[in-house]
Amino acid sequence: MTTEPGRPSTDGNGSARPPTLRTFTEPNRRGRPRSSGSLRCDRCHHNVARIRVRWPDGSICGACFTAATHTYGACAHCHTHRMTPGRSRAGEPICCDCARITTNLTCDRCGREAERHRRGLCARCALDDDLDELLQPGTDRQLRLLVNALASADRPESIISYLRGRRANDLLARIGNRQLALTHEALDALPRSTAAEHIRALLIHHGALPRRGSEPVARFRLWLTARLAQLPDDGTRSSIEQFATWRHLRRIRDKEKHANAVNLDTVTHAAKQEITEAGKFLVWLRTAYNVGPAGIQQAHVDEYFSEGATTRKHIRNYLHWLQRGKSHRQRTVDAPHRVAKSLPMVTQDQRLEMVRNCIELEQVVASTRIAGLIFLLWAQPLNRIVMLQQRHALRRVDGLYLQLGKTPTIVPEELAATFGTYFASPDNQRTGNTGTDWLFPGRKAGGHLHEATLGQRLKVLGIDPQRARNATLQDLTRQVDARSLIDLLGYSGQTITLHAGRAGAPMADYVTLRARATGG
Known part of the structure; x- marks a missing residue:
């Protein structure tokens, strides 16, 4: 099969990317990887390094113990609705009493049946202690709402793991020490991080911070301000600012009115691509020919396309915007619309x-x-x-x-x-x-x-x-x-x-x- 010079073979499937199924391997079982050893768990039948507990139905590894203590429902024998960590001879889930399990699975504080996470406390009570120590909410309404939002998670173990992360822990400690105000402005001033955005989303979702329209749009505005500041003030910045304002911001605001029906992440991502590539084009134009937006010629565009990556195609809408009001036949400068030469597909x-x-x-x-x-x-x-x-x-x-x-x-x-x-x-x-x-x-x-x-x-x-x-x-x-x-x-x-x-x-x-x- 022949290919264009410099292009890898498509192997007949219409794309140079290797088909996913060709290298597909069945994914591993969910959860933490199990350490292999010489001991055998009677629940999962895996060889493990350590047995967590021995119950009447056999030896139980750590992963199976955790799964068992997170299983609740009607006991197959007594029909009581409670934790059902045991297994009957038929493999049905049964409660501790019917399974004759003597392991203490009751929280010393709240009395709930649960795996004891730390010092006799269940994970939820341990999480309450961690949040109170870290955030020191007192009577502060915003902090109390944040504590309640984190503490009410269906799986408190996940929040405990989240709090162990350095960035999340440092951020919450600063909030607890009152060094960081719970405002959009204070969070915007921080370096962009998943931890900060997670906290912001929790505060908004649970009513501790007011909504400021759509978050993707708010993030786009912040990004645009930073992007414009990076562009040279030689006509490049003003042209890109006008393009971003009249071509993209107006369109994004219209779509924001239908935020539940339009994926604004996709819309703002496309806008960022076009703005970024248009800025790169103008910088190249000024460097190579000392020409600004008003002096763009078709020869410039053709040369720019011939020597760069395919992402340069995103300047097309910028060129059309520069010639707004003109029909297709009246335009003196245009960029070709990329058309796929093949249709990649699986059988x-x-x-x-x-x-x-x-x-x-x-x-x-x-x-x-x-x-x-x-x-x-x-x-x-x-x-x-x-x-x-x-x-x-x-x-x-x-x-x-x-x-x-x-x-x-x-x-x-x-x-x-x-x-x-x-x-x-x-x-x-x-x-x-x-x-x-x-x-x-x-x-x-x-x-x-x-x-x-x-x-x-x-x-x-x-x-x-x-x-x-x-x-x-x-x-x-x-x-x-x-x-x-x-x-x-x-x-x-x-x-x-x-x-x-x-x-x-x-x-x-x-x-x-x-x-x-x-x-x-």
């Missing part, structure tokens, strides 16, 4: 293997597997998947539906129970992100999962987002007419007609849809 057999991974690999967190199924079955872009809310999951008499476009689409009967169980209790709500309507909550309180994070997680299941999405869309266009797909999936007519044409699908309404897509 349908590989796609089915990915679906199988999502269903069978239970060691992968439920949110990743459910998002993977939505992606593989309905080709939803990742930035739309992370924006799905509880209102998009429609529970009807005839089954579970997802509202992805104008027309709800039914979840296959074989997967309805799996989807329904997850939607009833989404991931990431155990460490502060409680009370959220997002179907895929992020670790930050009140926020949804980031699309880049989801993309990385899908690779654990062997999913290459670009190839899999193309394969799914082509398969769907062969099975469903284009007009119905547009209503079901929420795609534009242009996207559907493109994939339908490549799939060779018959389209009686192709001309109408194409005219709508192009405005003809």
Whole structure:
């Protein structure tokens, strides 16, 4: 197979990236890695270095002990609702009394059945002590709300681990010592860090800090101020400031009005790319030719494109903005719109293997597997998947539906129970992100999962987002007419007609849809 000079072989799949499934290995079991040893756990049947406890049903390793002491429900023997760490001969979960477990699993302070975390206290009581010592809330309303937000996490062990982190501990200590005020201005003045943004999100989500519009937009404004300060004051800074204000900030403000329906992380990320690349272009232009924005010639643009990375294509909208008011034919300077020369995709057999991974690999967190199924079955872009809310999951008499476009689409009967169980209790709500309507909550309180994070997680299941999405869309266009797909999936007519044409699908309404897509 021949390739362009300097380009790696695509191996016939339309992309130089190696297919994810080719190097896919089954992910490890969740949780901390188990140390191997000569002792055998009677619960997980792994060889371990240390046995944590011996109960009537056998020797129990540390990981199984923790799992057992975090299991609550109705005892299979006495039907009492309590901790059920024991196992009957049939493998059913049973309470301490029915299992004849004598290990002390009661907190000395609150009396709750739980694993004793420290000095006879359960993890929640130990966390209360840690937060009071670190934050010293007293009667301060904001600090008390912050303490309550952290202390009320479903899994207090996770917050205890979070407090051990150096940055988080230092930040909370400064708050507790009253060296750092709990205001947006004080947090903005800090170096950008995950710890600071996590605290800000908790404070906002639990009412201790006022909302200031959308956080992605607020972060974009701060970024823009810093970016403009880095540009030379030779006409470059003023031109980029005007471009950012009139092209991007106005558009972002309009989209902010629909923040629950628009992924503002995606919008602001695209704006940052265009602003950054436009600034780089003007700096290059001034250095190479001592020319400012008013003196840009097509030859400059062609040379700039010929010798740099493909990210330089993002100056296209800046060039159009400079010539605002002019039609395509009137423009004297333009940048070519990059068109993919190939369509990377997986085979349908590989796609089915990915679906199988999502269903069978239970060691992968439920949110990743459910998002993977939505992606593989309905080709939803990742930035739309992370924006799905509880209102998009429609529970009807005839089954579970997802509202992805104008027309709800039914979840296959074989997967309805799996989807329904997850939607009833989404991931990431155990460490502060409680009370959220997002179907895929992020670790930050009140926020949804980031699309880049989801993309990385899908690779654990062997999913290459670009190839899999193309394969799914082509398969769907062969099975469903284009007009119905547009209503079901929420795609534009242009996207559907493109994939339908490549799939060779018959389209009686192709001309109408194409005219709508192009405005003809």
